[in-house]
Amino acid sequence: MSDPQSWVPTDPGSAPTREHVLSGLHGLDEGGPELVQLLTPEGLRVDDERFGGRVADVGVEELKGYYRDMVLVRRFDREGNALQRQGELGIWVPLLGQEAAQIGAGRALTSRDMVFPSYREHGVAWCRGIDPTALLGIFRGTDHGSWDPLEARFHLYTIVIGNQCLNATGYAMGQKFEGRVGGDSETDEATMCFFGDGATSQGDVHEGFVWAAAFDAPVVFYCQNNQWAISVPLEKQTRVPLFQRARGYGFPGVRVDGNDVLACLAVSRWALEECRTGNGPVLVEAFTYRMDAHTTSDDPSRYRLADELELWKLKDPIERVRVHLVRELGVGSEFFDSVQEESDALAARFRAFCLAMPDPGPERMFSEVYADRSARLEAQQADYLAYHASFGGER
Amino acid sequence: MTTMTLAKALNSGLRAAMEQDPRVLVMGEDVGKLGGVFRVTDGLAKDFGEQRVLDTPLSESGIIGTAVGLAIRGFRPVCEIQFDGFVFPGYDQIVSQLAKLRFRSQGKVPVPVVVRIPFGGGIGAVEHHSESPESLFAHVAGLKVVACSNPDDAHWMIRQAIASDDPVIFFEPKRRYWEKGEVSESAPAGLYSSRVVRAGTDVTVACYGPLVKTCLEAASAAESEGRSLEVIDLRSLSPLDLDPVVASVRRTGRLVVASEAPSESSVTSEVAARVQEECFHTLEAPVLRVTGFDTPYPPSRLEEDYLPDLDRVLDVVDRSLEF
Numbered sequence: 001m002s003d004p005q006s007w008v009p010t011d012p013g014s015a016p017t018r019e020h021v022l023s024g025l026h027g028l029d030e031g032g033p034e035l036v037q038l039l040t041p042e043g044l045r046v047d048d049e050r051f052g053g054r055v056a057d058v059g060v061e062e063l064k065g066y067y068r069d070m071v072l073v074r075r076f077d078r079e080g081n082a083l084q085r086q087g088e089l090g091i092w093v094p095l096l097g098q099e100a101a102q103i104g105a106g107r108a109l110t111s112r113d114m115v116f117p118s119y120r121e122h123g124v125a126w127c128r129g130i131d132p133t134a135l136l137g138i139f140r141g142t143d144h145g146s147w148d149p150l151e152a153r154f155h156l157y158t159i160v161i162g163n164q165c166l167n168a169t170g171y172a173m174g175q176k177f178e179g180r181v182g183g184d185s186e187t188d189e190a191t192m193c194f195f196g197d198g199a200t201s202q203g204d205v206h207e208g209f210v211w212a213a214a215f216d217a218p219v220v221f222y223c224q225n226n227q228w229a230i231s232v233p234l235e236k237q238t239r240v241p242l243f244q245r246a247r248g249y250g251f252p253g254v255r256v257d258g259n260d261v262l263a264c265l266a267v268s269r270w271a272l273e274e275c276r277t278g279n280g281p282v283l284v285e286a287f288t289y290r291m292d293a294h295t296t297s298d299d300p301s302r303y304r305l306a307d308e309l310e311l312w313k314l315k316d317p318i319e320r321v322r323v324h325l326v327r328e329l330g331v332g333s334e335f336f337d338s339v340q341e342e343s344d345a346l347a348a349r350f351r352a353f354c355l356a357m358p359d360p361g362p363e364r365m366f367s368e369v370y371a372d373r374s375a376r377l378e379a380q381q382a383d384y385l386a387y388h389a390s391f392g393g394e395r
Numbered sequence: 396m397t398t399m400t401l402a403k404a405l406n407s408g409l410r411a412a413m414e415q416d417p418r419v420l421v422m423g424e425d426v427g428k429l430g431g432v433f434r435v436t437d438g439l440a441k442d443f444g445e446q447r448v449l450d451t452p453l454s455e456s457g458i459i460g461t462a463v464g465l466a467i468r469g470f471r472p473v474c475e476i477q478f479d480g481f482v483f484p485g486y487d488q489i490v491s492q493l494a495k496l497r498f499r500s501q502g503k504v505p506v507p508v509v510v511r512i513p514f515g516g517g518i519g520a521v522e523h524h525s526e527s528p529e530s531l532f533a534h535v536a537g538l539k540v541v542a543c544s545n546p547d548d549a550h551w552m553i554r555q556a557i558a559s560d561d562p563v564i565f566f567e568p569k570r571r572y573w574e575k576g577e578v579s580e581s582a583p584a585g586l587y588s589s590r591v592v593r594a595g596t597d598v599t600v601a602c603y604g605p606l607v608k609t610c611l612e613a614a615s616a617a618e619s620e621g622r623s624l625e626v627i628d629l630r631s632l633s634p635l636d637l638d639p640v641v642a643s644v645r646r647t648g649r650l651v652v653a654s655e656a657p658s659e660s661s662v663t664s665e666v667a668a669r670v671q672e673e674c675f676h677t678l679e680a681p682v683l684r685v686t687g688f689d690t691p692y693p694p695s696r697l698e699e700d701y702l703p704d705l706d707r708v709l710d711v712v713d714r715s716l717e718f
Binding site: 116143145149150155156158160163165166167168169170172173174175177178203204207208210211214367368369370371372374375376377 | 452463466501504559561635
């Protein structure tokens, strides 16, 4: 086997071996030397020359806050899985393992910034002040997203892979056209677009990169590389580390330890600030791992080894913060107990809300299809509602 | 009343909409400095600047996808797709996002985007430049689909489409771009209405887009043979405004539906099915159609065979009268 590091994509007449590709994608050690990390899996604080200063203001109280965020989000995520298993949800899309990638990014946003999520961004939704119960309707089948996207500045979940990268870019172009970039730090804003490693193979992500570059759009493309697109591993999507793709489009790309909430916060703050000041777009690759299945309908035992999961459990995003808080900052058990209690209460509320959710009436099918509804659609609704009513509630 | 070409009428309609509302943007390939390959956006970039008339990257999904994002931000983008056959890279964004966002958000996120598409054949073009894909959009809930046929409608319908809070797919009959006609001082009709463009008593002919002219010429020719055709320009393909068609068929008892598109599962099928539901007892003949064939658009040396012309329209009118 040749040295995996020796392959250069631009060398003429060279195709990479599988080892070349894997080593480039995963690096020699958990993401490779270019990985930005501020908190090791062992809970030790390390510095990063370029990004360390971005979180200089983060003290013990802030860190406790991010810990609380991650524990609460993981708790209701687990409850979502349980509710699906008990038949209360049609499906649940777990975020297990991606809490740091999402809380780090979410806590870097200002209230003015806009977010375009994919469908796994429960942690980012949490940071936008969207109550977790507002996510339930999508998975129970009572709505397609119940929050107000413009008020929360958090767009509806996008399920068609990659579509949102163009929508986000267009929104960011609008921010720029309105002069909300590179002027006043009190009014400047940016857009953050979330997608996964699988999405990077979609044309819309490529086009989003092209358009954002062409219009200098203030958009942070935030790729949570959890290394699996359902059953398909990263090496089927790309030969080169994803963050390196940015260079081909003419903007910076950074790979951050997606299981390190502090590093994700630092890199996201930097990326958003670059966009707000007019230096966008930026690509961030949060290198993480999908610790659970793609969805509750998926069975990872068919395509990946349990060993891999065991390895990533050692890099758990929450545990490293807990260890750091206890060992380095002397935070006592009272704090952890109270977060645990709060998370159990949240899960109970989440569950109770889910069980009490009513089904929408059949008129929901016909509502807001159009601003200006045709007489035919009015008639279709009237006919069906009359038919429905003729069963006297038995249908 | 001012006389102008259909392309110029669209241009002046776009200009008026942009003057009226600073949130209106025009975007597409070559729409800026060049003024569009058909010159429909001629001069707009010069007068409104490159932030309101966007020369975009060559990427149709990008055009629609970013227009959706701009609309979420509060803009009213008018997208140009350069030719009918190039819309399909943008079809995903149109169907998955543009058509559904209002419904998904229960009215919280309106997306008032207009997608202009020059459509139809008859200009001797290469592949993918002569298609009639309107049925693929009329089938999609959440979209409105209209087609103009003359300068007056072109001017007023584009303004009405831009003012609409629903996404509108706006079909322009490209082989009629250079034909002149009068443009009224005010809108002659609502956007989603069909219109009787020639009164008659023997057979009703429903058509839209480039074939309206063809059918009007057929009606003139029929008149010289003593047959009176009532021609209806459908104008709106989704929703269909069939009340004038139904009223007409109740008088004539006969309907011919004309379109350049293939007939299978099409706008013409929909018109036929619904008129049959409404007029079953007054129909003297089955609803007949004169359309393109159920084939891909042919090499252009064959397009005169493919496209319904005056003779083919009259031939089907004759068949209707024979019942």
